[in-house]
Amino acid sequence: MTWTPDQLEAFLARRRRRNVAIAVVLALLVMLFYAITIGRMSA
Amino acid sequence: MASRRPDVAGAPAAAVAAAGxxxxxxxxxxxxxxKPRVMSLAVFSAACGLLAAPVSLHPLLAAVAILAIAVGAGAAGAFNQWIEADTDSRMRRTAARPLAAGRLPADEALAFAVILAVGAVTTLALATNLVAAALLAAGIVYYALVYTVWLKPRTPQNIVIGGAAGAFPPVIGWAAATGDVTLMPVLLFLVIFLWTPPHFWALALFVAPDYAKAGIPMLPVTHGTAETRRQIWAYALALVAVSVAPWPLGLAGAVYGLTAAGLGAVFLLLAWRVRRSTITEPRAMAEEKALFRYSILYLFLLFGALVADARWLP
Structure with missing residues (x-):
């Protein structure tokens, strides 16, 4: 099974988008847990 | 580790599998x-439960709690779609959903649902307390397993039982603030529990052929339109009685009580028109469509009045 150039580009674009999305989610989680910590300390 | 860019011609089998x-x-x-529309109702009712509670939560923790409840509700919706993908593909109303339409692989959807559910329950436990987290976990399990897997395909009372799952959020919101479940959150639970059957059966009446085609034993399919209309009326009566109850019980003020009574009167009027109707052609069911639309507005205004009464009015 081989890829056409278009299929390969589509795959790489999808992988890049997913990697960015995972990075954003992880960064948001860090901020979320930081916010929880601050909130609990000041509550 | 550096990732290797697959060759265009003769790409390695592993890379092709990864692409798939x-x-x-x-x-x-x-x-x-x-299910963002269901999620928005869960967020709204949870926020109302949280704001109506007699204990104020730190605003940051309250925002995290609402976010966790929203994600938990979303996870329940994802489980539901994963389980019902086959049924959804046979109904016009749900055939365009991502799993039913085949745009999303089932295993990815399941993994997504599990991660969201575990993340939401853990976050709620860390941000607030274990009672709220346990209620959120119970709500997800109830909706995904008890309702979707077990009862929905087996009984025409599926909507009544499913209503309990949708009734969890205000109780979770209240528990997030207080760490406790008292009579008031139980009444809020009952309001959504009793609101769900007239709301969904009004919809089910004018989409009954779709449910019949998918083999889902909704009440209009199994017991006919007359019995469904009778039950809509019965639940509407119970709903209005329970929704007004916090006022005479001293759990809410006159603003809430009078709003609940006024909104309830309109709800009863529309439910009575449905009760009296004998139309069987779905497209001609104007009374049912009116009740369905009003029931959404009713719940938002009722819970809004509860918060206004508890927080901002003397």
Whole structure:
């Protein structure tokens, strides 16, 4: 099974988008847990 | 570790498999998997439960709690769509959902649902307390397993039982603030529990052929339109009685009580028109459509009045 150039580009674009999305989610989680910590300390 | 860019010609089998594992679904499909409209109701009722509670939560923790409840509700919706993908594909109303339409692989959807559910319960436990987290976990399990897997395909009372799952959020919101479940959150639970059957059966009456085609034993399919209309009326009576109850019980003020009574009167009027109707052609069911639309507005105004009464009015 081989890829056409278009299929390969589509795959790489999808992988890049997913990697960015995972990075954003992880960064948001860090901020979320930081916010929880601050909130609990000041509550 | 550096990732190797696959060759265009003669790409390695592992890379091709990886390409297959990366679905073509975009963010709209992932969002649709969470049932955002159901999620918005859960967020609203949870926020109302939290704001109506006699204890104020730190605003940051309150925001995190609402977010966790929203994600938990979304996870429940994702489990539901994962389980019902086959049934959804046979109904016009649900055939375009990402799993039913085949835009999203089932294993990715399941993994997504599990991660969201575990994340939401853990976050709620860390941000607030274990009572709220346990209630959120119970709500997800109830909706995904008890309702979707077990009862929905087996009994025409599925909507009544499913209503309990949708009734969890205000109780979770209240528990997040207080760490406790008292009579008031139980009444809020009952309001949504009793509101769900007239709301969904009004819808089911004018989409009954769709449910029949999918083999789902909704009340209009199994017991006919007359029995469904009778039960809509019975639940509407119980709903209005319970919704007004916090006022005479001293759990809410006159603003809430009078609003509940006024909104309830309109609800009863529309439910009575449905009760009296004998129309069997779905497209001609104007009374049912009116009740369905009003029931959404009713719940938002009722809970809004509860918060206004508890927080901002003397």
């Amino acid at each position: 594992a990366l679905s073509a679904a975009d963010w709209r499909d992932w969002l649709a998997l969470l």
